[in-house]
Amino acid sequence: MIFESLAEKLQNTFKKLRGHGRLSAEDVNAAMRDIRMALLEADVNFKVVKSFVAKIKERAIGANILESLTPAQAVIKIVNEELTELMGGTVSRINIAANPPTIIMMVGLQGAGKTTSVGKLGTMLKKQGKHPLFVAADVYRPAAVKQLQVIGKQLDIPVFSMAEGSNPVTIAEKSLEHAHSHANDVVIIDTAGRLHINEELMQELKFIKDNVHPHEILLVVDAMTGQDAVNVAESFNADLGLDGVVLTKMDGDARGGAALSVKAVTGCPIKFVGTGEKLDALEPFYPDRMASRILDMGDVLSLIEKAQETFDADEAKKMEKALRKNQFTLDDFLNQMQQVKKLGSLDKILGMLPGMGGLKKKLGDVDMDLKNNKELAHIEAIIKAMTPAERSNTNIINGSRRKRIAAGSGTRVQDINKLLKQFAEMKKMMKKMTGAKGKKGLKGFPKGMQNMKFPF
């Protein structure tokens, strides 16, 4: 790993400092330097970083973090809070016009993902019962009109276009007439990608805006954008007055500091994030998740979601019921194990948890690959060698049965004993965790996560 996560870095900084006894204001500066580096590595614009770190420092001194037993955590908490705050609340709605059609205009640099985002917004609005019309106003890029037409056809959403050589302003204007006569209540205009410093093309956008009066002008920004994001966002906002931002290509591994830069200079909410090439891969923007991502603090929420996705909902329900009635069997256990295996590698799971960098190192040579994990494979073999009766009631597994199971699974009797002991302990623990009422499940864990316990 080239880049340690900020959490680890801060921990190391403070550890070093603790050695010298009392911490000084200078020590706080060292921590601030860590934060600055982390944000810059995540592509947050350096000017934004500067003012942000100044704010953190002020709060950190005010909060007397040096007296805290865990100064690293105290600082992280402040950073995370401030980041989330700066990134704004959640607004994942489109301003719907009182008098239809609602007009949405997508703008941005070349290659940011405008056309695909038009398709995704269309999908979303159609699901909400709207009747969108796409408008092909990118007359410059070869085959851009065709691209939108193909997407429209896939989604069964009409596309308004005009003969080659038409002016984008005229196209936008005429599209409104079409929308009126065809009862389209949302019009989404796909404009050509352009550089924010191209005056002629920026003027074209202003003309479109002045002629069709969009209810929403959305800037589409690639999550991989670097330091230049502020210049782009500033220019588009100054020329057009933006209503929101769509952050694309978030399914990659970019840390996405551009989100912070754009928010800081425009004040516009980031309304949606694009998370894939498919036309339904559009999600609401969550400031807290973005904050964790920028800080590389792991993403607990994503882990939970992944678990939810992976864990079959029906299975989870069945298991919950079994647990509540204290009828959790080895079959359920096997089932659960198979679901956990679907999560892939332990490495990846740990990576999604904050502060786990250290644990990862400690685990050292533990087999991270759940899919091919030997120990899990053993457990699976043992359970599979049991009869259904044995699986649902472990009490009947006496000495001779143990011998048979060991022979059948290619393991030793000790292994069977170990597993049965572990299983009994697990059941006990589960009973405690599901609580006497048995209704609510684990406190603070969203549904689906409640029944998730790792069998190791």
Place this chain on the structure above:
Amino acid sequence: MGFFNKLKSSLTKTRKSFTEKIEQLVIGYADINEECLDELEEILISADVGVHTTMKLMDDVRAGIKKKEINSPQDLQPFLIKRIGEILSTGEDKACIAQTGPTVLLVIGVNGVGKTTTIGKLAKYYKNKNKSVILAAADTFRAAAIDQLQIWGNRANADVIAHTEGADPAAVVFDALKAAISRKADILIIDTAGRLHTKANLMDELNKIYRVIKREIPDAPHETLLILDATTGQNAIHQAELFTKAAPISGVILTKLDGTAKGGVVIGIKEQLAMPVKWIGVGEGEDDLQPFDAEDFATALFEK
């Protein structure tokens, strides 16, 4: 307009803000102090050079001060030009050309960076050199990607080998290789679908394309070109790291340098991964492609 002027004009904005800042430094500080170095560091960071590479460059600057190579703030700029020029030009190799048969160029990169446009420009470049060019439409995924390449093929008067949308890209590549060999083409340029470097299945698909090329023409691809958008920040390094695992990269093409983004991340890519930049894209037109020259690039970055 000659190459140098064109490069200079396309980098005007970059140069202006960069030089202005450097000049401010020179005026603002009689002697080099920490504050002055901090600001220099900021200039590099704001050009997307990245924390890692910036730190290295700043170490070089500090060493230069110690060795008396830098004696006043006025020396900073020439020192950095030289240093960055060195990083970008070490081990620079010239374009690889096939000894016999077609020279195969494989063009790869994440979504929207300018692959297809750059291929259009490259086709024009080779056509101008009287080479026969074939283009392979191996982006069978994105809507209308094939049409887009065909329009570029028409502009450059180059044949385009295409199947239909949704077809197996490796099969398109196979046909294109056969066509290039039988038609005795000089150059075959393969357009691939934009893909994020983190998607294992799409990287596998790319690797399959690469293997098909190798199987048909063992020396090919003679160039595997990673297209990088100059607007991209530090993620570009991950892109280079992961793409090269699927198809070993021989060079980088930096696009969209006509904007305000500085593309400084290529310094880190060159330094950390030893991948040379071969061309730069400076506009959407078919002539807006320039060979990359490390010295000129570094100079143009600072020069008035």
